[in-house]
Amino acid sequence: MIPVYLCDDEPIWLSALTDLIKGVCSDSGHVFEIQYFSTNPYELLQTLKKEQPERAVFFLDVELKCDMDGIHLAENIRRMNPEYTIVFVTTHSEMAYKTFEYHVEASDYILKDDGNISWQIERCLHHIHEKEMSRKISADNMIRIKNNARQLQLPIKNILFVETIKGTHRLRIHMTDGIQECYSSISDFLNLLDDNFLLAHKAFIVNIRFIQSLNTSDKKIYFTNGEMCPYSVHQYGKIKIALSI
Amino acid sequence: MNQKINLTLNIRNPIQSIDIDMISLVRVLGIALDNAIEASLETPEPSIDFAVLSDNDSVTFLVNNSTLPIPFTPSELLQKGVTSKKEHSGLGLASISEITEHLPNVLFSISCQQDFHLELTIQNIKKKNREVAV
Numbered sequence: 001m002i003p004v005y006l007c008d009d010e011p012i013w014l015s016a017l018t019d020l021i022k023g024v025c026s027d028s029g030h031v032f033e034i035q036y037f038s039t040n041p042y043e044l045l046q047t048l049k050k051e052q053p054e055r056a057v058f059f060l061d062v063e064l065k066c067d068m069d070g071i072h073l074a075e076n077i078r079r080m081n082p083e084y085t086i087v088f089v090t091t092h093s094e095m096a097y098k099t100f101e102y103h104v105e106a107s108d109y110i111l112k113d114d115g116n117i118s119w120q121i122e123r124c125l126h127h128i129h130e131k132e133m134s135r136k137i138s139a140d141n142m143i144r145i146k147n148n149a150r151q152l153q154l155p156i157k158n159i160l161f162v163e164t165i166k167g168t169h170r171l172r173i174h175m176t177d178g179i180q181e182c183y184s185s186i187s188d189f190l191n192l193l194d195d196n197f198l199l200a201h202k203a204f205i206v207n208i209r210f211i212q213s214l215n216t217s218d219k220k221i222y223f224t225n226g227e228m229c230p231y232s233v234h235q236y237g238k239i240k241i242a243l244s245i
Numbered sequence: 246m247n248q249k250i251n252l253t254l255n256i257r258n259p260i261q262s263i264d265i266d267m268i269s270l271v272r273v274l275g276i277a278l279d280n281a282i283e284a285s286l287e288t289p290e291p292s293i294d295f296a297v298l299s300d301n302d303s304v305t306f307l308v309n310n311s312t313l314p315i316p317f318t319p320s321e322l323l324q325k326g327v328t329s330k331k332e333h334s335g336l337g338l339a340s341i342s343e344i345t346e347h348l349p350n351v352l353f354s355i356s357c358q359q360d361f362h363l364e365l366t367i368q369n370i371k372k373k374n375r376e377v378a379v
Contacts, residue, residue, distance in 0.1 A: 071257070168349040178356030179319045227320045 002132065003035030003053050007044045007073060008061035008089060013112070014039060017059060017089065017121075024122045031132075032057060032125055041066055041073040048080060055083060057128055059110065062090045074106065082144055082151040085128050105153065107131070143192050145182045154180060159197075160191055161221075161229050164206040174227065198242055200231040208242045248286050255296040263304045264370040265351060269344050273353075274306060276337045277363050281310035284361060288313060305366045311374075317368040319357060 004021060008014040018037055025032050033058070038044045041064055048056075058077055062070040074086050088109040093160070108124045110117060137241055142153045158175045162187050171189055173180045190197060190205050200206040200221055210223045214236075220228045231239060263270070278295070285291035288311040296307040315322070325339045338355065345353040350368040355361070 165346055170349065170352065174320050176360075177319065177325065177358055178354065180354045180356075181352040183352070225318045228320055 002031050002055050002057055002128075003051075004032050004057045004059065005035055005044060005048065006037035006059045007039070007064065007070070008037075008059075009039050009040050009064045009066065010061070011039060012091070013061065016117075017110075020118050020121050021059070021125070024118065024125055033128065041068045041070075044073070045076055048077065051081075055085075055132070056081075056085065057085045057125075059087050059089055063166040078105070078151055082153055085131070087124055087128075093168050145184065145192075150172050152180065152182065156194060159207050160210045160223050160225070160227060161200075161207060162186070163229065164203040166203075170186075176225065198235070198238060200229065200239055202232065204229045204231070206231075206239075208239075211239075211243060214239060214243070223234075248291065250285055251290070251292040253294045253296075254290075255294070257297070258299055260297065261301070261306055262301045263299075263367055265305050265348060265367050269348065270367075273341050273344055273365060277306075277308050277365070280337045281308050281361070281363075284312040285310040286319060301369065303366055303368045305364060308363045309360050312357075315357050315361065319355060322355065322357070323330065 006014060006017055006021075008017060014037055016138050018034055021032070022034060035051070035053070036044065036047050038047070058074070060070040060073055064070055064073070068076075070088060070090075074088070077084055077086060082105075087105045088106050089112060090109055091111065091113045106129060110120045110124060114120065141155050141156055143159075145152050145154070154173065154175065158177060160174045160176060161169055162173050164170070165181070169183055169185065171182055171186065173182065186199070186203060186205060190199060193205065196209050197205050197207055206221055206229065210225070211221055212224045213222045214231070215222060216236075219230055219233070221231050222228045279292075281293045281295075287294050290311060292311045294307070294309040296309075298305040298307070317353075320340050323342045342353055345351045345365070348367075350364040350370050352368075354362075354364045354366075
């Protein structure tokens with residue numbers, strides 16, 4: 001069972017959401033179970049610290065009438081465990097918080113003023129369920145890095161290559177859908193990755209699954225999406241073996 | 246320009262200190278917002294979310310904007326001369342990355358999914374040194 005925690009400052013909403021989630025769970029046989037609900041974010045955090053579940057799902061109201069709002073609460077929850085799933089319960093007018101939802105990596109949101117809440121919850125739990133299942137299959141497919149106040153989770157399979165930013169302790173991670181910078185050294189970072197990654201150059205880590213070709217005249221590795229990075233001649237043999245060419 | 250963009254601005258707490266020279270910051274944010282305005286205006290429902298988060302360790306600027314599908318890879322976007330717009334130098338994101346490369350306490354990230362998302366995190370240097378000293 002995956003425990004579900006709720007926080008909403010309005011008791012009416014809190015009980016309505018609790019009932020709806022219970023209803024959806026019993027109808028569809030989902031693996032979720034209401035563990036705790038509160039109108040007070042501090043109490044929720046205290047309970048969470050005590051229980052420290054391995055996995056958990058949170059439904060958080062964005063506008064809590066408290067000095068800690070839903071976004072801040074989500075940040076605190078993230079700090080305790082980056083694996084937790086966070087869903088914001090919000091209204092159309094509060095959608096201004098979209099950037100923060102991205103920031104705390106909320107997986108979904110429920111709109112209070114969008115009619116069919118039961119359906120929204122069902123869809124949302126379904127997604128979380130699927131995500132949990134796929135996580136089990138490919139046990140550890142995320143890389144967790146700390147970027148100042150924020151814990152980042154990147155899917156390892158989306159990393160094309162990683163380069164050092166010259167003269168600093170920063171890395172630039174090139175992914176299929178973005179670029180992320182973080183503080184780390186190339187060797188520390190390589191240790192976090194799986195066997196598909198190797199050092200192609202003292203300043204570059206490459207994902208062999210994305211390598212399209214190796215150009216010996218310009219000493220560059222070409223990736224399937226057209227991007228490229230240099231390799232060092234010392235690593236040439238190793239790369240060839242990894243690519244079995 | 247009389248087109249409308251749905252803009253939201255969120256600054257959650259006062260910024261106590263920020264360790265970046267103002268010229269770099271204004272240049273970077275100017276480019277980021279110009280890009281966001283241009284890209285969002287091409288979409289049926291232009292929208293930009295701009296947010297600033299700060300704590301004792303760092304200040305983070307977040308820009309999220311609606312965009313048409315981007316015909317470039319993320320790395321291409323950071324290269325000089327790459328742009329999806331006609332009559333445009335395409336120096337925008339390349340300039341940001343050039344500026345931030347020289348600033349060791351700044352992290353610059355982009356993500357191109359349904360929206361275009363840009364983050365600039367400026368670490369508080371004094372705090373960092375204190376931590377190292379401990």
